[in-house]
Amino acid sequence: MLYGLVRRKSFHNAVPLGAISIAAYLREQGHEVQVVDAPAHDIGYEEVCGEVNRFGPDAVGVGATSVIWHSAVTMSKMLKDRFGVPVFVGGPHPSLYPEHAMEAEGVDVVVFGEGEETTVEFIDALIAGRSLHQLQGINGLAFRTEDGRVVKNEDRIPKMHLDDAPVPAYDLLDLSKYSAPPMRVRQMPAVYMELFRGCAYARCTYCTSGGGLKNRYRRHSPKRAAEKVFEIHQRWGAREVAFVDDDFVVGKEWIYDFCAELRKLGNPVSWTCYVRASQVDAGIFSSMKAAGCHQVLIGMEVLDNAALVALRKDLTIQSCGEAVRAAHSAGLSVIGLFMAGIPNTTPDSVFETVRIALEQEVDVAVFSLYRPPPGSPEYEELGWGPEEYIDCFKKQKDAVYLPQGWTDLKQVEEVFAQAYRRFYLDPGFMKRAAQKAFSDPILARNIAKGAVTLADQFRPEWMRLGLRDRYRPKDRLTR
Ligand code: B12
Numbered sequence: 459m460l461y462g463l464v465r466r467k468s469f470h471n472a473v474p475l476g477a478i479s480i481a482a483y484l485r486e487q488g489h490e491v492q493v494v495d496a497p498a499h500d501i502g503y504e505e506v507c508g509e510v511n512r513f514g515p516d517a518v519g520v521g522a523t524s525v526i527w528h529s530a531v532t533m534s535k536m537l538k539d540r541f542g543v544p545v546f547v548g549g550p551h552p553s554l555y556p557e558h559a560m561e562a563e564g565v566d567v568v569v570f571g572e573g574e575e576t577t578v579e580f581i582d583a584l585i586a587g588r589s590l591h592q593l594q595g596i597n598g599l600a601f602r603t604e605d606g607r608v609v610k611n612e613d614r615i616p617k618m619h620l621d622d623a624p625v626p627a628y629d630l631l632d633l634s635k636y637s638a639p640p641m642r643v644r645q646m647p648a649v650y651m652e653l654f655r656g657c658a659y660a661r662c663t664y665c666t667s668g669g670g671l672k673n674r675y676r677r678h679s680p681k682r683a684a685e686k687v688f689e690i691h692q693r694w695g696a697r698e699v700a701f702v703d704d705d706f707v708v709g710k711e712w713i714y715d716f717c718a719e720l721r722k723l724g725n726p727v728s729w730t731c732y733v734r735a736s737q738v739d740a741g742i743f744s745s746m747k748a749a750g751c752h753q754v755l756i757g758m759e760v761l762d763n764a765a766l767v768a769l770r771k772d773l774t775i776q777s778c779g780e781a782v783r784a785a786h787s788a789g790l791s792v793i794g795l796f797m798a799g800i801p802n803t804t805p806d807s808v809f810e811t812v813r814i815a816l817e818q819e820v821d822v823a824v825f826s827l828y829r830p831p832p833g834s835p836e837y838e839e840l841g842w843g844p845e846e847y848i849d850c851f852k853k854q855k856d857a858v859y860l861p862q863g864w865t866d867l868k869q870v871e872e873v874f875a876q877a878y879r880r881f882y883l884d885p886g887f888m889k890r891a892a893q894k895a896f897s898d899p900i901l902a903r904n905i906a907k908g909a910v911t912l913a914d915q916f917r918p919e920w921m922r923l924g925l926r927d928r929y930r931p932k933d934r935l936t937r
Pocket residue numbers: 461465466467468472473474475476477479480519520521522523524525526546547548549550551553554569571572573574577650652665666667671702703704826851
């Protein structure tokens with residue numbers, strides 16, 4: 459079996475956690491698995507087919523987020539045509555839109571939601587002789603009946619305790635090809651890792667983790683979590699971990715215990731994670747720092763109390779400020795995550811956000827443009843469906859939603875670009891960054907790498923387009 463995993467190349471190659479989690483689980487159940495990560499190897503459709511041919515699988519899975527759905531469809535069709543084996547798809551996009559995913563030519567089956575148990579049941583069913591049209595009763599699966607009707611089985615409620623899940627199959631990847639975002643890495647090799655499933659809060663109006671991708675929240679026990687971190691360090695040499703979990707600190711007990719377990723194991727890696735400002739304090743941060751954490755990412759979105767209420771963030775300007783101060787007092791740096799063009803905000807809310815973030819001395823600010831998720835009132839208002847949602851991610855720097863009171867989408871884009879400029883070209887920020895870089899060579903390197911990434915924000919639009927078109931290879935699965 460082989461995964462042709464397609465995803466869009468980012469400024470770094472991220473470990474395809476979804477595919478290697480499923481691969482590890484399948485392997486544990488006695489199946490032979492291979493993973494092909496096209497973006498990491500910078501290969502196109504033909505080369506992926508070459509890899510598939512070498513392995514000679516009995517079935518092929520393709521993973522996809524929304525932004526790369528169309529490449530995933532092209533890939534699936536090619537694999538189906540060339541090899542004639544069952545082709546199944548999974549990942550965030552098919553999970554949000556199982557029926558839409560079933561419309562794609564070349565796709566036999568959709569695995570929606572968490573994929574481990576569903577994929578194993580599906581493969582076992584094929585081995586047991588069931589046809590692709592008789593997959594009733596396998597929860598988390600959509601398929602086509604003999605007469606072409608699409609059937610979406612019930613949602614799957616995973617039984618597996620995360621402690622019992624195998625460590626993802628990092629060994630099926632060439633770890634030298636991967637990293638985490640430059641500003642999150644102090645040591646190499648750096649990998650992504652997951653310790654939780656779902657988000658404990660799951661209420662924010664703009665986020666699919668609170669809506670369509672609502673996985674059942676659960677987590678590893680602190681001891682097993684630390685052991686797994688240790689294992690990826692020992693077996694594969696990882697020295698840095700970027701935890702992908704939506705909300706790493708839920709309740710004090712777990713985080714204190716986890717940090718204590720990591721310390722017992724000699725702090726095998728340096729690490730970073732996402733936290734919610736309302737869940738943290740100086741004590742928690744000190745414990746995390748003592749266990750190897752060097753940075754936290756905090757989603758603050760917009761520093762405007764009324765807008766935060768509308769987003770159901772359960773945050774205020776004050777709680778965000780307190781979290782940033784607590785992190786700094788423990789010696790952690792802070793990446794602030796913000797958005798431009800959110801409903802119930804004005805351009806001034808964004809500029810005020812930048813001003814407050816600078817005042818709070820947030821170390822790195824990442825801005826994104828608001829994209830209404832399925833189920834939100836704005837998604838309904840725009841009359842969107844799956845294709846519009848896919849499209850909105852393809853236009854990275856184009857605004858797609860016009861909040862009331864803004865003149866036009868161009869204004870949203872301009873405010874977004876200005877937010878970056880105001881933050882990074884602020885003399886106080888530049889002075890602080892220079893001072894920190896002077897005393898910390900790793901940080902200096904990261905700032906340089908981050909600046910290259912950010913350079914795009916400071917380049918005129920015509921130049922960005924020109925460069926993109928000239929250097930984008932035509933048959934790559936990346937863009
Ligand atoms: C780490 C991360 C990144 C990393 C790496 C992404 C990667 N590995 O490709 C980086 C920073 C590069 C990134 C970039 C982007 N990301 Co991102 N990212 C995440 C994050 C935080 C964790 C992903 C992860 O590894 N999870 C752990 C694994 C185990 O879970 P999983 O991938 O969902 O896999 C399970 C199932 O989906 C399924 N499955 C997965 N793959 C497959 C394959 C097969 C064959 C099968 C059968 C099943 C299956 O089974 C898995 C195990 O149960 C998620 C949020 C989240 N908490 O999941 C967002 C998330 C995936 N990202 C998202 C977005 C929007 C983006 C960007 C578009 C952001 C941007 N504007 O640029 C880009 C697009 C990147 C791309 N090429 O697709 C959205 C995707 C929404 C969507 N509809 O597609 C998410 C869900 C965040 C959100 N809540 O909105 N991201």
